Amino acid sequence: MRNFTILAALVALALVTRALLHRAPAEPAAPKLRFVSLAWQEQALQVNQALVAEWNAAHPELPVEYVQGTWGAIHDYLITAFETGEVPDVFHYESSIIVDFAMRGFLSDLAPLLSPETKADILEVAWASVTRPNGEITGVPFLIESLVVLYNHDLFAAAGLTPPPAAQPWTWQELRRAAQRLTRDTDGDGVPEQWGAAFGLRNSANVVMNLAIGFGGSFFHREQGRYRVTVGAAEQELLRTLYAMLYDDRSAAPASIGQTGTGMIPGFFSGKYAMLIGIGAWARQQLVENAPPNFHWGVLPPPLAHSQRSGISTQTLSIPKKSRRPVEAMRFIEFMLAANNMAKLAQSDWMIPARKSCLQLPQFQDAAVGWDIVTGAVPSLTTGPWLGAPGYVEWKNRVANPILQEFFANRLTLAEAAQRLERESNLVLSRYQMRGEAW
Structure with missing residues (x-):
């Protein structure tokens, strides 16, 4: 009886081992897009992180890694990344500085990747801050600093x-x-x-x-x-x-x-x-x-x-030219900067949203905290002639x-x-x- 029990155990072990050896390999984890954010005010941090979590829940096949950057270190970080090729797929910065990156050939042209809806809804003055004379778009503007x-x-x-x-x-x-x-x-x-x-x-x-x-x-x-x-x-x-x-x-x-x-x-x-x-x-x-x-x-x-x-500067989301997945990166940008999400980002950072549709929302007309004056000044905002210098x-x-x-x-x-x-x-x-x- 004891020998039978041992034999049965050995047979079972052999079957399990065979099953393990012949099991299909585990699905590799989906590679992540890397997004470098410069949000720093508490509300803005919460909104950015919540939006990335929402994206990841809805898109397990294309997860995004949230990387917290700082305004003081981002320039040196990006220059190093552009030179080494270890670039984030999407990064947050400002229009007056990404101009230099574009002239040096570091950025993808986003014009062919943008949806018609996004192109039409973002204010012309915001597009002017990121559009080269040849029509290339260096970043998608979402916050207007006034x-x-x-x-x-x-x-x-x-x-x-x-x-x-x-x-x-x-x-x-x-x-x-x-x-x-x-x-x-x-x-x-x-x-x-x-x-x-x-x-x-x-x-x-x-x-x-x-x-x-x-x-x-x-x-x-x-x-x-x-x-x-x-x-x-x-x-x-x-x-x-x-x-x-x-x-x-x-x-x-x-x-x-x-x-x-x-x-x-x-x-x-x-x-x-x-x-x-x-x-x-x-x-x-x-x-x-x-x-x-x-x-x-x-x-x-x-x-x-x-x-x-x-004059104004805009805050932007851009895609490095060395990103291996620019189309997927633009899908994420379109999500982050959809009208409802851009409204959340602008309200949390207390800056003007770049979408026309956002400006009409009640929260951006609130006189108690000056939104009516801030957004009412939009027609007088312009890009400076130093753009591209x-x-x-x-x-x-x-x-x-x-x-x-x-x-x-x-x-x-x-x-x-x-x-x-x-x-x-x-x-x-x-x-x-x-x-x-x-x-």
């Missing part, structure tokens, strides 16, 4: 000021006068305890470039296919206005010179600054989440110079920001700043243009 003026409602009321309606915006001169009325030296020591205005001028090139458009300025000019920087009367008018608020009117806080817009928000909360001028619309999230109790704020209509026009990123970081910093710190006269901007800018542009890379 500048706003935030104000403290209670300080306005105490000064007897009524915010202007959208149909009758203040001119820059009226904005200056309002800032003067809002500036108060309560103890008479010659140093105001309350400043009418504050800016974030530590890295001011973006603010200056985008605001200059309303003054009729552009800084960048293109002639016969070559770019030059000129600081003419229109550009100088803006610089003179900002300088006057700092040093002549003494209505803009000196702390503006060394701070970013984000760095000025605590002073806005404390009542030290009555207005934050030229800060990103996304900053409203900080107010909603972090403002002290009973802090009342609003958004002013864009101030009027020669016009209300202002070779070496723009280096120009901004190594030329414009340092020289403007010296000007706002009163270490350069306007004439000296203009002369240096023109000379040093054109040296950088010439070096890049010698490479023959063209937008």
Whole structure:
């Protein structure tokens, strides 16, 4: 009996072993698309991760790996990835920088991959930020970054000021006068305890470039296919206005010179600054989440110079040319940026959605948090003439920001700043243009 039991066990083991040896090999796991996101605000992180999870649940045959990037490290990461070929399939960045990637041949042309519905629904100004003169599309824009003026409602009321309606915006001169009325030296020591205005001028090139458009300025000019920087009367008018608020009117806080817009928000909360001028619309999230109790704020209509026009940058999703699955990557982009999903992304990041259909949704007309003013300004938004200028990123970081910093710190006269901007800018542009890379 015992021998029979052992024999039976051996036979069973042999059958199991044979079955295992002849079993069909396991299905390999579906290879994942890699998506690098730069979402950083808490709401935006949650929305991005939830959308990727929703995609993965619905598309097990084409899973997406969510990779969290950072704005500070993404540029170096991508350059390394492009050179080595170890690229993500989809990455999040901004239009003003992917221009350089496109000129260097790193990006797929998305024009033939886009659905007609997406092409038709996204705003023309957003497409203009990513479309090359030959029609190639370097990324799909989904968030529009615009500048706003935030104000403290209670300080306005105490000064007897009524915010202007959208149909009758203040001119820059009226904005200056309002800032003067809002500036108060309560103890008479010659140093105001309350400043009418504050800016974030530590890295001011973006603010200056985008605001200059309303003054009729552009800084960048293109002639016969070559770019030059000129600081003419229109550009100088803006610089003179900002300088006057700092040093002549003494209505803009000196702390503006060394701070970013984000760095000025605590002073806005404390009542030290009555207005934050030229800060990103996304900053409203900080107010909603972090403002002290009973802090009342609003958004002013864009101030009027020669016009209300202002430059923009868009945030984008792009596909590297070395991605092995661009068609599948575009399927994922179309999902992420479908109208309902784009609305979630824009609302979570407090920026303008790039789709026309999203702008009409009730959440983007909410006056309580300034959405009505922010989205109402869309017709006055435009792309800057610097789009496609070779070496723009280096120009901004190594030329414009340092020289403007010296000007706002009163270490350069306007004439000296203009002369240096023109000379040093054109040296950088010439070096890049010698490479023959063209937008």
